Amino acid sequence: xxxxxxxxxxxxxxxxxNKTPMSVRKKVERYVTDQQKVSHHSFSPLILKExxxxxYKSSDFNGTERRSHKKLKxxxxxxxTKIREILYATHIDAHIYSYYTQQIIAxxxxxxxxxxxxxxxxxxxYRQIETDDKLKFKNNVHFAKDVFxxxxxxxxxxxxxxxxxxxxxxxxxxxxxxxxxxxxxNKTLPKDHFNxxxxxxxxxxxxxxxxxxxxxxxxxxxxxKLKQDGKHTFFESIIDLIxxxxxxxxxxxxxxxxxxxxxxxxxxxSALLAxxxxxxxxxxxxxxxxxxxxxxxxxxxxxxxxxxxxxxxNLIEEFVKSEMNKYRxxxxxxxxxxxxxxxxxxxxxxxxxxxxxxLKLNIPLNYLGFEFYGYQTLIKSKNLxxxxxxxxxxxxxxxxxxxIIKEKYLLDEAPLFKRKxxxxxxxxxxxxxxxxxxxxxxxxxKAKTESFDRKFRGNxxxxxxxxxxxxxxxxxxxxxxxxxxxxxxxxxxxDFSNVRKDS
Numbered sequence: 368x369x370x371x372x373x374x375x376x377x378x379x380x381x382x383x384x385n386k387t388p389m390s391v392r393k394k395v396e397r398y399v400t401d402q403q404k405v406s407h408h409s410f411s412p413l414i415l416k417e418x419x420x421x422x423y424k425s426s427d428f429n430g431t432e433r434r435s436h437k438k439l440k441x442x443x444x445x446x447x448t449k450i451r452e453i454l455y456a457t458h459i460d461a462h463i464y465s466y467y468t469q470q471i472i473a474x475x476x477x478x479x480x481x482x483x484x485x486x487x488x489x490x491x492x493y494r495q496i497e498t499d500d501k502l503k504f505k506n507n508v509h510f511a512k513d514v515f516x517x518x519x520x521x522x523x524x525x526x527x528x529x530x531x532x533x534x535x536x537x538x539x540x541x542x543x544x545x546x547x548x549x550x551x552x553n554k555t556l557p558k559d560h561f562n563x564x565x566x567x568x569x570x571x572x573x574x575x576x577x578x579x580x581x582x583x584x585x586x587x588x589x590x591x592k593l594k595q596d597g598k599h600t601f602f603e604s605i606i607d608l609i610x611x612x613x614x615x616x617x618x619x620x621x622x623x624x625x626x627x628x629x630x631x632x633x634x635x636x637s638a639l640l641a642x643x644x645x646x647x648x649x650x651x652x653x654x655x656x657x658x659x660x661x662x663x664x665x666x667x668x669x670x671x672x673x674x675x676x677x678x679x680x681n682l683i684e685e686f687v688k689s690e691m692n693k694y695r696x697x698x699x700x701x702x703x704x705x706x707x708x709x710x711x712x713x714x715x716x717x718x719x720x721x722x723x724x725x726l727k728l729n730i731p732l733n734y735l736g737f738e739f740y741g742y743q744t745l746i747k748s749k750n751l752x753x754x755x756x757x758x759x760x761x762x763x764x765x766x767x768x769x770x771i772i773k774e775k776y777l778l779d780e781a782p783l784f785k786r787k788x789x790x791x792x793x794x795x796x797x798x799x800x801x802x803x804x805x806x807x808x809x810x811x812x813k814a815k816t817e818s819f820d821r822k823f824r825g826n827x828x829x830x831x832x833x834x835x836x837x838x839x840x841x842x843x844x845x846x847x848x849x850x851x852x853x854x855x856x857x858x859x860x861x862d863f864s865n866v867r868k869d870s
Contacts, residue, residue, distance in 0.1 A: 493638035534669035715741035780864030
């Protein structure tokens with residue numbers, strides 16, 4: 368049964384201000400619903416966390432194209448790893464962003480979209496869109512299915528996948544402000560909304576790695592001391608941060624006119640504002656390409672897919688490039704994926720359109736984590752590799768931990784707690800369930816531990832099996848048919864006392 372998102376969330380991470388558990392919800396709600404208080408609220412610095420994404424992709428090596436984790440850049444071998452910068456706010460700031468997003472701005476944005484079904488259907492990311500049976504909300508599996516079904520319906524067509532470069536860091540502040548006010552039905556932003564606008568455009572932040580002041584690690588002794596005082600924070604107060612040696616950075620990204628640009632990715636409000644920013648572009652595409660040229664259009668955040676005729680490729684590329692320039696955004700046409708679909712002996716087949724115009728058979732359309740070949744749909748190969756890589760790395764970490772325990776307590780054996788491993792990486796964790804866990808809080812300097820049940824929503828296999836059913840693609844389940852053997856083989860590589868090895 369579908370449930371509406373709750374704007375209030377008990378976030379567990381430490382920050383520069385204290386946690387706000389469910390027990391203070393009413394107090395927080397009184398604060399975030401008071402426009403006067405929000406208008407004068409002083410937003411704290413964000414924390415920047417870098418997430419490294421390992422990528423295995425096609426790269427050019429002196430005229431030879433091959434898939435690798437490396438690439439040739441300026442004559443030197445460099446890594447293909449992509450670094451994403453995620454910024455997250457203090458607990459009270461996050462509540463303000465979340466409340467304004469879900470309770471005030473999103474309803475107005477949705478009401479605007481509902482006036483045009485074609486427009487509403489084309490924007491898929493960061494929205495709660497009901498399934499046809501009204502029982503749940505759509506996810507990326509449903510959105511991918513819509514695109515794949517459209518290709519099957521058209522048969523002879525081309526799918527163009529365009530990616531906006533540096534999407535969140537490139538948003539123009541003036542255009543964002545005007546688009547935001549338009550959704551609210553105003554010419555300018557009210558004072559409370561303007562304070563939010565200032566907070567996300569003129570933001571300051573601290574790098575998470577700079578907070579690791581003890582040999583590249585957090586000062587656990589200091590954090591524990593603060594916890595005993597009932598503070599789940601990095602500092603006693605924000606004043607201590609200001610007078611510390613930690614550098615507080617400011618948003619310094621500027622456009623060609625030397626004006627600040629970009630908003631932080633990771634805040635509860637960021638995704639919605641990105642959708643609002645793109646609204647005028649979406650409307651133009653609907654009116655000029657979808658209605659007049661019969662082009663199929665879907666936008667999932669900064670991933671754009673268009674399905675058209677083969678002779679419309681140049682028209683669409685020039686149109687998108689021209690329109691993006693109006694919004695100070697860049698689409699790299701050189702990186703656009705062009706996949707031709709056509710019937711081959713009665714079977715729908717995919718072909719990659721090369722830069723020289725040639726065709727390469729059986730290269731799929733990559734979209735929202737899936738590979739679509741026309742005649743079959745698979746989980747993206749890099750996602751499958753990531754699943755097995757995480758499985759093996761988790762087992763390796765558990766083994767390292769057990770060796771430390773054996774050495775510390777002079778034990779001959781150290782068993783592996785297999786239940787959690789199976790729950791995360793095997794068919795045994797496919798179903799959702801309530802799992803027992805504990806939570807410790809410090810009240811008046813004394814630790815109080817309470818037991819409670821946390822909902823386990825299933826593992827990646829659950830997602831894959833459901834995707835297989837929703838996409839009517841049994842071949843996805845076949846991709847994971849050997850997962851149990853691979854898991855058992857991985858366990859047997861290490862010296863766990865309760866894992867039997869083959870003789």
